[in-house]
Amino acid sequence: MGLRFQSARAFLCAAAPIAALVVLSGCFDGKVGGIDAGITGDEPSAPEAACAVETILQTRCSSCHGATPAEGAPMSLTSLDALRAPSLRDPAQSFGQRSVARMRDTVSPMPPRTATPATEQEIATFAAWVAGGMPDCDGGTGSDGGTGYKHPNLIPQDQLFQCQGLVSDAPGRIRRINRWQWTRNVGGSVTREWTGFSFYDNPLDPAITSPYWSYAADDTVDDTMVEIMLPLLGEYGATWAGPYTGSNRLELLRNDASLRCMWEDESPSPDCIEHYAATLLEKGVLYRPPRPAELSHLVEFAQAVLAQEIPDGTQDPRTHTLSRIVAAAMMTSGALFREELGTPDGNGRVRLTDWELGQQLAYALGDRGPGAVPLWRYPDFSAPQEGHYADVANAARDGTIRDPAVVGALIDANFGGVDPERRDLIQDLDENRRSRRGEYWLGDGAANFFRQWLGYTKVEEIFKERPEATSAYDDGNNSGYRAQLSAWSQLMDGYYGYESTLVQQMDDFVARAVEPDVDVLATLLTTRTFFLAATANSGFDGDATRYTGQPYNTEVEIDAKNPAQRWQTLPADERAGVLTHPAWLAAHGGNFEDDPSAVHRGKWVREKLLCQYVPPLSDVKVMAKVGPHSPDKSARARLSEATASPECQACHSLMNPIGFAFEIYNHAGYVRVHDHAPDGGFMPPSGAVELTNMPEPALNGPVRDAVELSEKLAHSKHVKRCFIRQAFRYYMGRDENLSDACTLAKMEQAYDANGGSFRSMLKALMTSDTWTTRRAPAKGE
Amino acid sequence: MFTRRAFLQSVAATGLFAALYREAFAQSVTPRRLVLVLECNGIYPEAFLSAGTRAALGAEKIGGRHHNFGDSYPDSPLVREGDDLSTALCLQPLAGSGAEISLVNRSAVVLGLSSLITGGGHSTGTGALSCAVDGAAATFDAVIAPRLKGTAPFDAIRLGTSSSLTPIAYQTCAYGPRRPAGILVNPALAWNTIFGSIAAGTSAGLERSMLFDFARDDVVTALKTFSGNSRERAKLERYLESLEKLRAREAQLKSMAAKVQPLLPPAPADNPLLQGGGSPPDSLKWLEAQFEIATSALLGGLTNLVVLASGTSGFDVHYDSIIPDIGRHDLQHGIDNPGNYTAIAAVTRKHVELVAKLARALEATPEVGADGTMLDHTIIVYMSDNGEQHHSEAREWPKLIVGGNALGMKTDGRTVIYPRDGAARNRQVSNLFNTLGHAFGDSDFNTFGAEGTTRIAAGPLSEIWA
Known part of the structure; x- marks a missing residue:
């Protein structure tokens, strides 16, 4: 608490340190008491009013509207910027104005009735200060720099796009490799086996609190994770023990004859050991040239391990020895953490090194290290022999990585493309399955941005009770063997035949919207051309594959022999863009058709498309639970009843109305044909809502359903800026703040100037100072 | 596994074991252990309802209900001492048989505890062990582990089975808000992780x-x-600290290896429970293998805290040894078929059998540094991760508690029934964890969980602990 208000005091008075001292002195030598007791006499001066308001906020508001909002409060009121920002309820008014209105509200006052109300004098003081333009304690109206925001969505969005000459203040850092990146680097598939071995079972999950996997905010490696890593390291080690050892075939081990001495010679020479160690470190561990100390340390270890080897006439002891060497290399700090520490430029900043820039770009575009060894999977290779993202590695090696034109070309070359053979999927899928995917592809970096932003890959984790419930395919059959359920299961795991899963269909749907790079956001939110699985000649003839169109509300026959048929344009009154895709709807839906899916969907739109703050459930000390299932209650009715009270509406008014627009779909994303009526029968489903608390006036008003909502969102400037902020977070691996405003503005400018080009937006980011430099750590930081 | 227990029994019987055990596993603090066994598909209250308690509550009123018969519960806690727990649908394994001692008078059944804050459903995730919204707080095992660790190499061992496609699951336990603790759901990985530095004949x-x-x-x-x-x-x-911790553990394990080796269960390659098995594997066999590992770890002094979770982060496990070709999900959704309920009861009974097997192994082993047996100083709690049924409302969480008599647990063959949820004197699962906290020596452990204003009462449950 103390820090929070110290911070608040700092922002209110930061603009004029000398005046601040006077004001602070005033705060503690009588004026606070004066306010509480009721000041009489003249109106306070601007500095006095600012100081008094700070005290009022501290006394009456901060327990809920603190730096981290609590008890359901949707925003913090700890900075001048926050008070001046448009309110959620009425963007025409500021939060400061709304604060006064709520303090005067006799029906729904602030503070709430359970707390001590503000005095008339306090309200008058607050109102006078608001009416005076909400000046700081020096009478000024400048920004306070956004200090005090504990969540980026609390920062007024407009200010994030106003370049005032600031330079990004993010410091240098190290980033632990995450589960996906580690798997890709060792040539693994990002799929899982039933009980067998998988590199993807490594424990390097990002913190669950991270909005994107790239954050790696405080991610490190603990002892439990090391324990879990050890068997995986042993297996990866075996792949470096010869061309035919281990689970993965790394073609380098067959092609590079200079390495063979390590497994063919009884006693490898010192030169052989050093060459092997250097190659291993650069192409299989660090994805940059090793430093002399790193190399010599591993060579020394390798010699010690070789000396312990007990030959038995087979290759096994040497394979085990080399596995130990590789495992050791993979345990080094350089293998687990990549650096963005740079070298000092003498002006309080550091410039990232060429290899740091190369790694940053390769992980951004491909979610893997530059130069990683390709996998051989009969009859294909996962990349050219020089390695994955070898072009990025080469640019790092020769220093051209600093040339904006080179960076732009690398983005163009690696962002995505069109390839009917889908060679980008060689590491994961065999030819049968690849040939049944859409022809548009995105690199892992871009694909993972859209996966993580939209959050649809978790659909497989969310159990669906009767996925077809209330849809045209709900015939009342409850058998566990019914066709509807078989088809849904097939879409989850793709067990039968070779056709795509629901997540893969969403991947391809997104790729088709993004790859052409034209008006990307609007296309994402409005396109009606969806990618479905073939229902005939699918590699398996049965109910499981025949009815996979049902979640899309179609049973049209799609012949695998005619790949173009997989692209289906769905009715304009049923679908429009990613928010109406069954994968997104099911991933943000509940277990039952009458579950409060609207909360999940509305919350996602508020936070990820409008960049507004909704207090997390963990901060709300109430039981979030709707009433029992009932035939006379739709999901909307159950949710409305459960959240009708004012204390619930503080948060739910932000989520429910938006979410209700999606009630034309059930919990699994099927189009509803009917919904529960109050009389216990059925009525037509409705997604009609009146939106009121939207951050842009044009978004307020009635919408028919999620289709119309998507179309409105698609053309919103506010939504576009939020989209840019989300991309910034993912690609920078951190939250944005006001010091990033110049970069965000450039990203927006590039996006707009190039017809809604996502790649242009990335080029603006990846050639900016924000990308190539960091703040040097302060003394003692 | 029984050969190891037989070994223990034989060395104990000849008076050799106590000395050997003291030398190898002596700990500097009073021994206290906890084993949490979770069924991640719900446990029907009927499973633990003895014939006597059914009659006392009103058999006619309960009728054929498997759960949600809280309307027959009293308005004040009812303690039924001397209850023959083994007459309950799934508690027969507690009864003695031949050389096996009866555990009826070393156990207690608790009915009526609620935990609505967890939300119920198929699983409450970390809510079951944290008494909080899923992902919002640390689970009891993580909170209590430092108090129990003593000088054991592992502060906790978390094992389980799952239908998910991974050898590690992250659903049931957590170190804190959104910081899940991994559960090893592949016995082979678990064996290698825990015993890899101890097993003979390896480097x-x-x-x-x-x-x-x-x-x-x-x-x-x-x-x-x-x-x-x-x-x-x-x-x-922090990475460096982890490496140093692991290095120190290696040294400790090495010092213990010779004496722990005789206790080890078969290596995965030699364990008949892990051979064949099909895909998906038989969860009961895998769980039994995990119990073997847990038993050896406890007997060997490798840890004082074990979590065993059946069906964590993937509840649709299969039990081919009881009912082939159908997973738990379809079993539950066909629950109106009497055969399905019979099979589910058999699964619960098998879990109780595994609990009893572990308890008997502990009972056969004298405690070191204190009177009694290891079971006297070990509390085993068998519970679900979501409440009273597959699609639970979290209104009731039936519990079976075994052992821990030396820690104050009133596990003397009693059934305790608390008033149903909504009643003034209803008690919550958090009270049970408060009870365990007290049993483990923390007299201030009164408000576990994040129930806030929905907490009914602080402190332990006097009906099952003193």
Whole structure:
């Protein structure tokens, strides 16, 4: 608490340190008491009013509207910027104005009735200060720099796009490799086996609190994770023990004859050991040239391990020895953490090194290290022999990585493309399955941005009770063997035949919207051309594959022999863009058709498309639970009843109305044909809502359903800026703040100037100072 | 596994074991252990309802209901001492048989506890063990582990089975808000992780020590030239701490190896429970293998805290040894078929059998540094991770508690029935964890969980602990 208000005091008075001292002195030598007791006499001066308001906020508001909002409060009121920002309820008014209105509200006052109300004098003081333009304690109206925001969505969005000459203040850092990146680097598939071995079972999950996997905010490696890593390291080690050892075939081990001495010679020479160690470190561990100390340390270890080897006439002891060497290399700090520490430029900043820039770009575009060894999977290779993202590695090696034109070309070359053979999927899928995917592809970096932003890959984790419930395919059959359920299961795991899963269909749907790079956001939110699985000649003839169109509300026959048929344009009154895709709807839906899916969907739109703050459930000390299932209650009715009270509406008014627009779909994303009526029968489903608390006036008003909502969102400037902020977070691996405003503005400018080009937006980011430099750590930081 | 228990019994019987055990596993504090066994598909209250308690509550009123018969519960806690627990649908394994001692009078059944804050459903995730919204708080095992660790190498061992496609699951336990603790759901991985440095005939210990030394030296070197700020530096420092901890553990395990080796269960390659098995595997066999590992770890002094979770992060496990070709999900959704309920009861009974087997192994082993047996100093709790049924409302969480008599647990063959949820004197699952906290020596452990204003009463349950 103390820090929070110290911070608040700092922002209110930061603009004029000398005046601040006077004001602070005033705060503690009588004026606070004066306010509480009721000041009489003249109106306070601007500095006095600012100081008094700070005290009022501290006394009456901060327990809920603190730096981290609590008890359901949707925003913090700890900075001048926050008070001046448009309110959620009425963007025409500021939060400061709304604060006064709520303090005067006799029906729904602030503070709430359970707390001590503000005095008339306090309200008058607050109102006078608001009416005076909400000046700081020096009478000024400048920004306070956004200090005090504990969540980026609390920062007024407009200010994030106003370049005032600031330079990004993010410091240098190290980033632990995450589960996906580690798997890709060792040539693994990002799929899982039933009980067998998988590199993807490594424990390097990002913190669950991270909005994107790239954050790696405080991610490190603990002892439990090391324990879990050890068997995986042993297996990866075996792949470096010869061309035919281990689970993965790394073609380098067959092609590079200079390495063979390590497994063919009884006693490898010192030169052989050093060459092997250097190659291993650069192409299989660090994805940059090793430093002399790193190399010599591993060579020394390798010699010690070789000396312990007990030959038995087979290759096994040497394979085990080399596995130990590789495992050791993979345990080094350089293998687990990549650096963005740079070298000092003498002006309080550091410039990232060429290899740091190369790694940053390769992980951004491909979610893997530059130069990683390709996998051989009969009859294909996962990349050219020089390695994955070898072009990025080469640019790092020769220093051209600093040339904006080179960076732009690398983005163009690696962002995505069109390839009917889908060679980008060689590491994961065999030819049968690849040939049944859409022809548009995105690199892992871009694909993972859209996966993580939209959050649809978790659909497989969310159990669906009767996925077809209330849809045209709900015939009342409850058998566990019914066709509807078989088809849904097939879409989850793709067990039968070779056709795509629901997540893969969403991947391809997104790729088709993004790859052409034209008006990307609007296309994402409005396109009606969806990618479905073939229902005939699918590699398996049965109910499981025949009815996979049902979640899309179609049973049209799609012949695998005619790949173009997989692209289906769905009715304009049923679908429009990613928010109406069954994968997104099911991933943000509940277990039952009458579950409060609207909360999940509305919350996602508020936070990820409008960049507004909704207090997390963990901060709300109430039981979030709707009433029992009932035939006379739709999901909307159950949710409305459960959240009708004012204390619930503080948060739910932000989520429910938006979410209700999606009630034309059930919990699994099927189009509803009917919904529960109050009389216990059925009525037509409705997604009609009146939106009121939207951050842009044009978004307020009635919408028919999620289709119309998507179309409105698609053309919103506010939504576009939020989209840019989300991309910034993912690609920078951190939250944005006001010091990033110049970069965000450039990203927006590039996006707009190039017809809604996502790649242009990335080029603006990846050639900016924000990308190539960091703040040097302060003394003692 | 029984050969190891037989070994223990034989050495104990000849008077050899106590000395050997003291030398190998002596701990500096009063021994206290906890085993949490979770069924991640719900446990029907009827499973633990003895014939006597059914009659006392009103058999006619309960009728054929498997759950949601809280309307027959009293308005005040009812304690039924001397209850023949083994007459309950799934508690027969507690009864003695031949050389096996009866555990009826070493157990207690608790009915009526609620935990609505967890939300119920198919699983409450970490809510079951945290009495909080899923992901919002640390689970009891993580909270209590430091108090129980003593000098054991592992502060906790978390094992289980799952239908998910991974050897590690992250659903049931957590170190804190959104910080899940992994559960090893593949017995082979679990065996290698826990016993890899102890098993005879391997050089695993030496090799692991060399590996950790190498990595530690590397991180030390990196830190010497590190130019980032303290927050970034802390990442490397924490990694270094982990390596040093693992290195120290290796040294400790090495010192214990010779005497723990006789206790080890069969290696995965030799364990008949893990052979064949089909895909998906039989969850009961895998769970039994996990119980073997847990038993050896406890007997060997490798840990004082074990979590065993059946069907965590993937509830649709299969039980081909009881009912082939159908998973738990379809069993539950066909629950109106009497055969399905019979099979589910058999699964619960099998879980109780595994609990009893573990308890008997502990009972056969004298405690070190205290009177009684290891079971006297070990509390075993068998519970669900979501409440009273497959699609639960979290209104009731039936519990079976075994052992822990020396820690104050009134596990003397009693059934305790608390008033149903909504009643003034209803008690919550958090009260049970408060009870365990007190049993483990923390007299201030009164408000576990995040129930806030929905907490009914602080403190332990006097009906099952004193």
